[in-house]
Amino acid sequence: MKAIKRIAIVGIGGVGGFIGAKLLLSSNALPVQVTFFARNDAYKNIRKQGLIFESGGKMDMVHPQHLYNRSKGAYDVVIIATKSYSLELATKAYADIMDKQTLVVPLQNMVNAAELVKGVAPEANVLDACIYLISNLIKPGHVKHLGGPGKIITSIPEGSNHKWFYEYMNQAGIPMEGRADALHQIWKKYLFISTLGTITAAHDLSFGEVIKDPKMTHIWIQLMEELALLAQSEGFALGAADIDHFLGFIRDFPEASKSSFQLDIDIGSKGEKEFLVDFVIQRSLERGLEPLTYIDLDNLINRRLGIDV
Numbered sequence: 001m002k003a004i005k006r007i008a009i010v011g012i013g014g015v016g017g018f019i020g021a022k023l024l025l026s027s028n029a030l031p032v033q034v035t036f037f038a039r040n041d042a043y044k045n046i047r048k049q050g051l052i053f054e055s056g057g058k059m060d061m062v063h064p065q066h067l068y069n070r071s072k073g074a075y076d077v078v079i080i081a082t083k084s085y086s087l088e089l090a091t092k093a094y095a096d097i098m099d100k101q102t103l104v105v106p107l108q109n110m111v112n113a114a115e116l117v118k119g120v121a122p123e124a125n126v127l128d129a130c131i132y133l134i135s136n137l138i139k140p141g142h143v144k145h146l147g148g149p150g151k152i153i154t155s156i157p158e159g160s161n162h163k164w165f166y167e168y169m170n171q172a173g174i175p176m177e178g179r180a181d182a183l184h185q186i187w188k189k190y191l192f193i194s195t196l197g198t199i200t201a202a203h204d205l206s207f208g209e210v211i212k213d214p215k216m217t218h219i220w221i222q223l224m225e226e227l228a229l230l231a232q233s234e235g236f237a238l239g240a241a242d243i244d245h246f247l248g249f250i251r252d253f254p255e256a257s258k259s260s261f262q263l264d265i266d267i268g269s270k271g272e273k274e275f276l277v278d279f280v281i282q283r284s285l286e287r288g289l290e291p292l293t294y295i296d297l298d299n300l301i302n303r304r305l306g307i308d309v
């Protein structure tokens with residue numbers, strides 16, 4: 001690799017802060033420049049004191065040389081780490097940092113993030129992507145990595161000139177791979193996040209409370225079955241083996257764990273509801289499916305939010 005490559009991260013919260021901190025803290029010799037795009041208090045606090053990053057019992061202060069709150073010309077790679085509900089507006093706000101040479105990596109818990117970004121930046125090379133991570137925003141400019149390797153799976157980029165990016169991420173301790181079945185992996189992750197988010201938010205239960213109560217476990221399985229049917233109708237073969245996998249996988253989390261969607265509903269915010277619950281119901285109905293458990297739980301969530309059902 002000869003010329004300096006430029007990576008932009010849009011949204012410096014739980015995910016963007018984790019990636020940005022890992023990249024800036026690594027002693028990587030490759031000629032790569034990393035830029036943070038933040039806004040509001042995140043921008044002000046990082047500018048004033050740096051990004052506070054906690055991980056593995058250690059606290060680091062990270063001082064990005066390149067921190068902006070508005071666009072700055074095209075980048076080689078743009079990682080978009082906003083919440084799902086901010087994705088479209090953020091992509092519009094930063095459309096001119098993505099040209100036809102740019103690889104775009106949206107990391108939302110959505111199955112159609114790439115489709116949405118392509119609608120706004122049709123020239124860019126937009127990947128299907130997801131990240132396996134638990135990293136929370138403590139306050140703007142302060143991020144705590146709680147678990148998960150931060151592994152990123154993407155679809156395989158067109159052309160052969162993006163190898164440096166995968167090498168760079170891996171060398172910085174962010175395992176990253178391009179896979180032909182990336183969208184299948186994203187649907188599989190969504191099978192877990194959407195269903196667990198929905199049941200924990202509707203009934204205000206911790207992960208432990210879902211698996212210890214057979215009635216609640218049964219409802220969770222029904223949600224997973226409904227989502228697996230939707231995935232199948234979209235061409236992704238998810239089914240009983242995946243559901244069994246997640247019934248075991250949830251036991252790796254501390255019993256008191258709560259989903260981030262549940263925490264949003266607890267404070268009266270609808271958070272990513274449109275993308276975790278409404279999307280499933282709407283797409284299922286369009287496909288002639290009957291997501292009855294999702295509809296029941298959506299009514300409970302709406303009641304918790306004080307929305308008339």
Ligand SMILES: NC(=O)C1=CN([C@@H]2O[C@H](COP(=O)(O)OP(=O)(O)OC[C@H]3O[C@@H](n4cnc5c(N)ncnc54)[C@H](OP(=O)(O)O)[C@@H]3O)[C@@H](O)[C@H]2O)C=CC1
Pocket residue numbers: 010011012013014015016037038039040041042081082083084086089090093107108109110131132133134135136137272
């Ligand atoms: N946190 C995690 O461990 C994981 C999260 N995910 C998914 O990743 C996505 C991001 O989650 P997370 O990092 O937790 O979210 P956070 O809310 O912690 O971070 C999002 C950040 O993006 C900023 N942002 C939004 N719009 C813009 C913009 N136009 N310009 C600059 N910054 C902007 C927000 O600023 P502001 O506060 O001003 O809106 C906020 O700082 C979600 O879809 C989530 O479901 C996936 C796997 C793990």
Ligand SMILES: CC(C)(CO)C(=O)C(=O)O
Pocket residue numbers: 133134193196197258259260261
């Ligand atoms: C892994 C899990 C389910 C827990 O934090 C999550 O990512 C979320 O709630 O969004």
